[in-house]
Amino acid sequence: xxxxxxxxxxxxxxxxxxxxxxxxxxxxxxxxxxxxxxxxxxxxxxxxxxxxxxxxxxxxxxxxxxxxxxxxxxxxxxxxxxxxxxxxxxxxxxxxxxxxxxxxxxxxxxxxxxxxxxxxxxxxxxxxxxxxxxxxxxxxxxxxxxxxxxxxxxxxxxxxxxxxxxxxxxxxxxxxxxxxxxxx
Amino acid sequence: xxxxxxxxxxxxxxxxxxxxxxxxxxxxxxxxxxxxxxxxxxxxxxxxxxxxxxxxxxxxxxxxxxxxxxxxxxxxxxxxxxxxx
Numbered sequence: 649x650x651x652x653x654x655x656x657x658x659x660x661x662x663x664x665x666x667x668x669x670x671x672x673x674x675x676x677x678x679x680x681x682x683x684x685x686x687x688x689x690x691x692x693x694x695x696x697x698x699x700x701x702x703x704x705x706x707x708x709x710x711x712x713x714x715x716x717x718x719x720x721x722x723x724x725x726x727x728x729x730x731x732x733x734x735x736x737x738x739x740x741x742x743x744x745x746x747x748x749x750x751x752x753x754x755x756x757x758x759x760x761x762x763x764x765x766x767x768x769x770x771x772x773x774x775x776x777x778x779x780x781x782x783x784x785x786x787x788x789x790x791x792x793x794x795x796x797x798x799x800x801x802x803x804x805x806x807x808x809x810x811x812x813x814x815x816x817x818x819x820x821x822x823x824x825x826x827x828x829x830x831x832x
Numbered sequence: 833x834x835x836x837x838x839x840x841x842x843x844x845x846x847x848x849x850x851x852x853x854x855x856x857x858x859x860x861x862x863x864x865x866x867x868x869x870x871x872x873x874x875x876x877x878x879x880x881x882x883x884x885x886x887x888x889x890x891x892x893x894x895x896x897x898x899x900x901x902x903x904x905x906x907x908x909x910x911x912x913x914x915x916x917x
Contacts, residue, residue, distance in 0.1 A: 714869040758872045758896065761864040765893040770906055774913045789917040791910045792848060797893045 654699055659687040660738060664745045667704050672711065672756040703742075706734070710746055711753050720746060769796035852888060853880035875900040 654660070666683055669675035684696040691699070706727065715723060724739040734742070759766070772793045854877070861872040879891045895903060 712868045757867040776917050
């Protein structure tokens with residue numbers, strides 16, 4: 649089936665969306681058969697497979713190089729001229745898709761490359777003077793900070809680790825902070 | 833509680849962790865196996881916290897620049913509030 653027999657327009661846009669969800673945003677359950685039956689039901693599986701691979705490859709190349717609009721135009725034009733490449737209709741759909749989804753895809757790529765936990769939430773409270781049962785001393789105001797740490801992408805997997813809760817960091821703030829942070 | 837070099841433990845330290853060290857670095861991720869052209873600046877933080885028994889744990893995390901700016905803004909707010917208490 650020639651490239652031109654695959655519709656551009658809405659089905660291709662839907663396909664690119666699904667590919668982005670699968671490749672970059674970590675959305676589970678997006679299978680080749682699901683895409684074919686939903687978007688290109690009249691296309692037999694053995695013809696759909698190379699088409700899907702081609703679109704995925706194009707999207708990954710564009711994202712990996714973080715193409716600007718000049719690079720994108722040059723790249724897509726070259727793809728239309730190739731043997732077994734894409735049509736100019738398809739190129740137009742891909743171009744429009746990248747322009748509107750570039751930021752979000754880039755953000756997902758950054759998250760994928762972050763292997764430490766990220767900061768998912770921060771809340772705080774300031775307490776006035778306080779005293780404990782075991783000490784006669786009255787303590788100065790403190791800030792109590794709750795940091796919610798977690799790894800991106802794990803929310804999608806059933807066996808993921810829950811976000812780390814750093815409960816109640818006591819952060820002693822006085823007019824001179826430095827002496828609290830000296831190693832001892 | 834003996835030496836004055838020990839960080840002052842507050843009433844809260846019975847139930848909360850105390851911050852004993854805070855280190856940071858500003859990095860730039862240039863490229864990765866999933867993205868050749870990454871160009872992603874980030875702030876990495878390493879915290880050391882001690883529980884009431886004195887056991888120290890290390891926590892590391894990263895922030896994007898906008899996240900860090902929000903983090904910094906929150907701490908400035910905390911500092912302003914604590915001055916008034």
